[in-house]
Amino acid sequence: MIRGLKGQLIVSCQAVEKEPFFSPDSMARFARAARDGGAAGIRANSPEDIRAIRNAVGLPVIGIQKRMMDDGRILITPTVEDAAALVQAGAIAIAVDCTRRGQRYGALERLARIKKKFEVEVLADIATEDEAVYAEAAGADYILTTMRGFTVDTTHVRRFEPEFVARLVRRLGTPVIAEGRIHSPEQARTALEAGAFAVVVGGAITKPKEITQRFVTSMRGDAKPRTVVGVDLGGTNTKAGAVRSNGELVQAFAVPTPARATQLDLLDHLEKQVRRAMEAAGEPVSAVGIATAGWVDPATGTVVHATGNLPFWTGAPIAAALQQVLRLPVYVENDANAFALAEGRFGAAAGASSYVGLTVGTGLGAGVVMERRLLRGAHHLANALGHMVVEPDGLPCTCGQKGCLEVYVNSAALARYEGSLEKLAEYLARGCAAVVHAYDPSVLVIGGGLAVNNERLFELLRERLPELVFAWERRGTKVMASGLGYEAGVMGAAAVALEG
Numbered sequence: 001m002i003r004g005l006k007g008q009l010i011v012s013c014q015a016v017e018k019e020p021f022f023s024p025d026s027m028a029r030f031a032r033a034a035r036d037g038g039a040a041g042i043r044a045n046s047p048e049d050i051r052a053i054r055n056a057v058g059l060p061v062i063g064i065q066k067r068m069m070d071d072g073r074i075l076i077t078p079t080v081e082d083a084a085a086l087v088q089a090g091a092i093a094i095a096v097d098c099t100r101r102g103q104r105y106g107a108l109e110r111l112a113r114i115k116k117k118f119e120v121e122v123l124a125d126i127a128t129e130d131e132a133v134y135a136e137a138a139g140a141d142y143i144l145t146t147m148r149g150f151t152v153d154t155t156h157v158r159r160f161e162p163e164f165v166a167r168l169v170r171r172l173g174t175p176v177i178a179e180g181r182i183h184s185p186e187q188a189r190t191a192l193e194a195g196a197f198a199v200v201v202g203g204a205i206t207k208p209k210e211i212t213q214r215f216v217t218s219m220r221g222d223a224k225p226r227t228v229v230g231v232d233l234g235g236t237n238t239k240a241g242a243v244r245s246n247g248e249l250v251q252a253f254a255v256p257t258p259a260r261a262t263q264l265d266l267l268d269h270l271e272k273q274v275r276r277a278m279e280a281a282g283e284p285v286s287a288v289g290i291a292t293a294g295w296v297d298p299a300t301g302t303v304v305h306a307t308g309n310l311p312f313w314t315g316a317p318i319a320a321a322l323q324q325v326l327r328l329p330v331y332v333e334n335d336a337n338a339f340a341l342a343e344g345r346f347g348a349a350a351g352a353s354s355y356v357g358l359t360v361g362t363g364l365g366a367g368v369v370m371e372r373r374l375l376r377g378a379h380h381l382a383n384a385l386g387h388m389v390v391e392p393d394g395l396p397c398t399c400g401q402k403g404c405l406e407v408y409v410n411s412a413a414l415a416r417y418e419g420s421l422e423k424l425a426e427y428l429a430r431g432c433a434a435v436v437h438a439y440d441p442s443v444l445v446i447g448g449g450l451a452v453n454n455e456r457l458f459e460l461l462r463e464r465l466p467e468l469v470f471a472w473e474r475r476g477t478k479v480m481a482s483g484l485g486y487e488a489g490v491m492g493a494a495a496v497a498l499e500g
């Protein structure tokens with residue numbers, strides 16, 4: 001029973017396909033090491049892994065089954081049959097995704113059915129207080145903070161929050177188990193102090209790649225840690241925040257962009273967001289980075305030509321205007337370039353010297369870093385990969401041409417395909433193939449609204465690219481999801497400031 005795990009460490013032993021440790025045997029070895037180190041329980045995915053772990057160690061196992069759903073995203077234990085297989089394999093408790101999205105897939109009814117049918121304890125993985133309250137009412141035996149920071153409603157959370165655990169403990173009668181982004185022994189300790197019943201640690205113990213990445217990121221930061229402010233000015237929202245040079249997001253927020261405002265009012269809006277982020281940081285800020293859509297001259301920090309979304313932004317002297325009032329160095333960059341810099345510094349391309357970042361959302365942006373240098377071109381107009389023509393005489397594009405890639409790979413296009421991700425992925429794969437042929441990157445990082453949490457899109461790309469790219473296998477190019485998720489805009493602008 002989970003009751004015996006009070007005050008103890010539970011180690012989550014999981015790997016996904018393509019990871020070097022993806023095998024039941026590897027998971028069993030991690031479980032043995034965890035047991036020998038003093039862990040009292042294991043959390044594991046799939047009957048195969050659980051069987052191997054149960055054969056190797058005598059510890060109680062919390063079972064889950066991750067499965068891709070029709071919305072292209074992974075869900076934890078989506079069916080009663082999955083739970084049956086986990087119990088059969090030896091799991092003594094079952095965890096179910098009870099977030100708002102999970103509930104749309106019937107999580108609460110399923111949770112009650114699993115509990116009744118198999119007489120096992122059921123655990124609810126949640127992200128917010130409300131979700132925890134619903135899960136408790138549905139009969140969950142334990143509430144886990146697993147999904148906090150990983151759902152649409154909690155994108156602002158980028159670190160483990162003991163205060164969230166404390167809030168749940170105050171509000172619920174059900175024991176709360178802390179899980180998610182617990183990277184250090186100190187954080188595990190604070191979780192118990194906040195009232196957690198037990199603590200689950202995963203990646204910090206069983207994902208050598210993530211552990212290595214944190215070292216690399218930290219070492220690539222400046223010798224003396226510093227804090228900068230990043231502001232990502234989009235056509236709809238402005239996202240701002242303070243970021244430390246080691247990649248830690250101190251604080252971030254989003255406000256609507258007054259897109260139709262005059263140039264002076266927009267500059268005023270930017271200044272306000274920078275000041276708010278500086279205040280919230282509560283520590284000295286050494287530089288400011290601004291990422292904005294459109295054609296940007298980073299040398300002068302001005303907008304050469306704005307996009308249609310910000311009609312009065314052309315010619316805006318962003319750096320000069322802000323430097324004067326803020327008395328800090330201000331650096332300005334195109335948002336897709338900023339995204340690429342951030343992925344190299346903090347994200348999925350950390351450690352890579354030649355890589356390409358693509359953002360797929362309302363439009364298609366790209367930033368190319370070759371041998372550690374961002375390519376900007378003779379007129380700061382390089383990497384306009386969205387305007388490669390993929391359909392001669394195709395649909396009109398904002399650039400005045402017809403048949404540009406961007407028109408076939410954006411949110412509007414997905415709606416036009418009636419949600420068929422396959423069609424969009426095919427166009428994107430062709431674009432990626434051209435990018436790989438042109439630049440030969442070691443990593444292709446894809447972010448933006450359409451790519452975040454969209455496992456299915458990456459599956460389709462990885463399926464198709466070997467057929468489209470010359471010598472794909474020998475290159476070993478990695479296709480990776482953005483490591484920065486919803487905060488990529490702020491992190492990008494911060495990377496611009498740190499790059500100087």
Ligand SMILES: [Zn+2]
Binds near residue numbers: 397399400401404
């Ligand atoms: Zn175009």
